[in-house]
Amino acid sequence: GAGVSQTPSNKVTEKGKYVELRCDPISGHTALYWYRQSLGQGPEFLIYFQGTGAADDSGLPNDRFFAVRPEGSVSTLKIQRTERGDSAVYLCASSLTSPTGELFFGEGSRLTVL
Amino acid sequence: AQSVSQHNHHVILSEAASLELGCNYSYGGTVNLFWYVQYPGQHLQLLLKYFSGDPLVKGIKGFEAEFIKSKFSFNLRKPSVQWSDTAEYFCAVTGSGNTGKLIFGQGTTLQVKP
Numbered sequence: 001g002a003g004v005s006q007t008p009s010n011k012v013t014e015k016g017k018y019v020e021l022r023c024d025p026i027s028g029h030t031a032l033y034w035y036r037q038s039l040g041q042g043p044e045f046l047i048y049f050q051g052t053g054a055a056d057d058s059g060l061p062n063d064r065f066f067a068v069r070p071e072g073s074v075s076t077l078k079i080q081r082t083e084r085g086d087s088a089v090y091l092c093a094s095s096l097t098s099p100t101g102e103l104f105f106g107e108g109s110r111l112t113v114l
Numbered sequence: 115a116q117s118v119s120q121h122n123h124h125v126i127l128s129e130a131a132s133l134e135l136g137c138n139y140s141y142g143g144t145v146n147l148f149w150y151v152q153y154p155g156q157h158l159q160l161l162l163k164y165f166s167g168d169p170l171v172k173g174i175k176g177f178e179a180e181f182i183k184s185k186f187s188f189n190l191r192k193p194s195v196q197w198s199d200t201a202e203y204f205c206a207v208t209g210s211g212n213t214g215k216l217i218f219g220q221g222t223t224l225q226v227k228p
Contacts, residue, residue, distance in 0.1 A: 042118070045215045108157070
């Protein structure tokens with residue numbers, strides 16, 4: 001596609017439920033990133049994939065968060081036992097291989113945990 | 115700790131006024147610096163970037179930024195703003211060898227009155 005695509009755009013769930021957020025990067029981009037943006041804050045790094053492997057997952061807040069990219073294209077961010085504090089906009093970005101550092105962002109998935 | 119500070123959280127200007135948004139960073143070593151913009155209802159997009167060379171960089175839509183290493187600053191400027199510049203602006207930094215893990219500031223909301 002023309003840009004980074006994220007689904008769903010909005011997700012409302014109850015505390016304790018499991019959630020999956022999907023990201024479809026720009027075709028040909030080997031690097032993929034997940035960020036989280038809370039209200040009134042800038043995006044916060046979660047994880048970075050180069051191809052199929054997680055090159056840096058140091059931003060994942062705890063073991064309830066997990067992300068995969070099995071074929072080096074689409075990625076899924078998985079959140080187990082959601083908590084109200086997980087409510088945020090989850091942003092996905094992709095880029096050509098380093099080192100340009102220019103990230104192309106999707107419009108985000110807004111997660112609300114009740 | 116690595117961080118980015120944006121001094122102005124909300125700026126209101128009239129059309130044709132000059133703009134300067136402050137950005138200071140704390141990061142060890144060689145840095146790459148970015149300004150991203152998010153127009154209402156749209157995704158984050160790159161405005162301009164600094165990797166090396168001339169510390170005065172020019173971006174899209176008449177924006178420019180100056181890297182002052184001694185002040186750890188990367189302020190964004192535009193001589194004459196337009197109503198269409200109304201948006202949220204984010205400054206970000208990463209190390210030269212770590213281009214995917216951007217550290218963002220809190221953002222500055224710019225409102226331009228026609």
